[in-house]
Amino acid sequence: MNIDATIGTYLTTGALPELPADHFIAGAWTAPAANQRMETFDAGLGKPFHDFAAGNAEDVDRAVTSAHEAQAAWGRTKASARGAILSRAAALLREEAAWFAFVESLDSGKPLQEAEGDVAGAARAFEYYGGAADKIEGDTFPIGDAYLGYSEPEPVGVTAHIIPWNFPISTAARGIAPALAAGCTVVAKPAETTPLTMLMLGELLVRAGLPAGVCNVVTGTGADAGAALVSHPRVRHITFTGSVPTGQGVMQAASRHVASVVLELGGKSPLVVLADAALDQAADGVIGAIYENAGQVCSAGSRLIVERGAHDALLERVLARVAALRMGHGLRRSTLGPLNSEPHLQRVTAKVDAAKARGLAPIAGGSTAADPETGSGWFFEPTIFDDVPSDDPVVQDEIFGPVLAVQIAEDAEDATRLANCTDYALVAGIYTNNFSAAHRMARDIDAGQVFINEYFAGGIEVPFGGNRMSGFGREKGLAAMHNYLRVKSIAAKIG
Template identity: 60%
Template sequence: MANHALNLPNQHFIDGRWQAAVSGRMMASFDPGIAEPHAEFAAGDSDDIALAVAAAKRAGALWAKTSAAERGRVLMRVAEALRAHADRFARAEVLDSGKTLAEALGDVRGAARAFEYYAGAGDKLEGRSYPLGQDYVSYSVNEPVGVTAHIIPWNYPLSTAARSFAPALAAGCSVVAKPAEQTPMTALMLADLLHQAGLPAGVCNVVTGTGVAAGAALVAHPDVHHVTFTGSTTTGINVMQAAARNIASVTLELGGKSPNIVLADADLDLALDQVIGAIFENSGQICSAGSRLVIERSIHAEFIERLAKRAGGFTIGHGLRDGVNYGAINSAEHLAKVAGYVDQARARGVEVVTGGKITADPETGKGWFYPPTILDGLSWDDPVVQEEIFGPVLAVQVVDSADEAIAAANCTDFALVAGLFTRDISRAHRIARDVDAGQVFINEYFAGGIETPFGGNRRSGLGREKGMVAVASYCKLKTVTARI
């Protein structure tokens, strides 16, 4: 499990080269699978952010003038390079995040696909003409907004970086990114890979450090024109307020408490597989996890019995060990948060069907682990129904009809995604219409891909990532009208 062969970076990537923090300070990156440091990295602050934004501003002016076709060629080379170096990227992700190697390899494949998709986007950003009559010519053009800030979360560091870097670069923008201090490595590696693929120096920069010291300085910088943030709702509000002072636009992908509706007429074997994956993939540390099971009463008892049996069948351990299919919680702080929610629920008399206690890697006795956990028969106002736990904890809400399922699905302040399992396709589309969510998955949770827009409503966010709509976030529209 040693990282020496990976040659992990330990400095910022600014203006096409590695640079130490101006302060000279360093931070430790922890391997959640053993709860011990595995590497060091630069502890950046506002001085480092100033250097990165200045580099992005200089280089971005030239990148914006590069032909869209050439920008696309660079992004396609990045996709190819990610696939060629998938093992190194995945192993670094495991050491930083705690997820399993299989999950991390899937993330690398997804990141490569994002660059491949947006490689073909830049030269499709067409304007429009407006019919003002024969004495006028009026048309619009899409122009890059300029320097863009990217605040990357710790649960999917490479995936989230790729899905925002790629459309920004395709649109002709430059990038300054601040990855989560828990998981800095793959964002740094990606910036280096972009440079090796032909991206001009300064167009993509990564500054590591804490959110307080580096992230806040980045989103508040007056030369940043768009901020893409993925994280908690509370922090997202702060980001939006900081960006507003500079009239910078924002894309906010925030919290979720997403319902997974299973109706009595569903294919229960299919639903069982999908419910398991929706909440326990990446140990539940997914903003769009199916963290609430909304299930009809007539199938509730049998389904929960089968679900609990499956939940107890995971092999817990360090993500780089063969045979492990369930990884660690990312940090000691987050482990305590997850455990606190369950402990408090138990104290209120909530039934803990399975799991519910902090554990460790059975082979080493180390690491930050929390087993798959199911809390059954919850009232709709219970905190584990209403609040985002961001861990492997499934809250079960029992309903008596499809209409009640819709009401249960909509009973929180979040509206990121929703899942739905039924054989009645007409009813499925009616429920999809009436459930408030940015995405609705029918008979397959996490259905879709980089092509399908993603984002939330209400306290789950603002704007959309993925799909062609994401490129629009990095463009400003100019209209030209001439009398002839």
């Protein structure tokens, strides 16, 4: 497929190649039980481009039953064979990366080059956990010469994956790949605004050799499909990425059947720039931290905490870079794409309007916008509020859009205090040339992950997750494997 030609044809005529439209259950496309359908939207144009299955509890039960029936055989499959399937999936995903990135960009709204990076990261996740599958080992226990004590890691069973709309393919991969490597089966429920690449991934895994029923995908709303999935009695573990209120509801649902949970929730992450930092490098980091995916990133650096001595020089550099951002449809490789949905655009707009009503004046942006070429789409200007009080909602509340709050610190100690001033603790960034100061701050800032002199540093190898209201549990890295394993201990008298 010539992706450039496909993009050109779509942007000119709206015509698309065939896209998945039904659930993927037991290795086959499956029509929704109630024969109900939903639309998915092109955020860059603000209009629907495809419809898909609107699932309900009956669809979810079919998918969970399929996963349950496949669990015993998959859990007993030789670990190296599981790993080989994941490695083949990584290779297939790389072969089809242009197609996946096109659909990801169209469905989510993000710039195509960002979607390409997400697909590459997803392939790397399957490759990484493909290599980890046969490294799962138990322990022996020193309980005396007359006894043999050892442990056996076992797959927890059927796992549910609630996938967010901001990073559909990469978030799916970072949870599903370790689950499959551990010998668990999967039921995935993608967000109702971005269902397509998860459906495509489910089918790709079967082509890579995954047995039917091991990975199932049910689409639909959170109320009709998501709630049924997280409350299903055969689900033994839930991996959830999303908002704090929804995550709290997932915990409550899981508790009824004593299922384990990993929650990756919201963030209001600080990016700290000390006066001795390389300011051009820091300014580039600020732009990437808050304006990637139009700020729709749980770990976005949505608070810039800058030491007073560097404030003016850094803001001059940041504002120049903001002015150079090119807003537009994601498929045109813009540098700032739209927000994912009209309701979300309304939420971001309301929060910014409320800040202005409180007397905060943005030094950049602050209003809704549109694609310059079409006058359409759900866009919001890249926005900056300067010298914001610590107790203001712009500092305290997750906006989840291209909105940056600047806080001014007197020194490194004050910057650490400001970094810890919210209820969230997902990630943090630090820019400084002082090695000792960087690592003291990394020690003292409450966050699940800290980046030094490069925001979003790391990769699939580095564990990721939050503290406090940002959730608990870790994804990525070998730490993620523990989410999908339970330990059985054996003690035997042999003498």
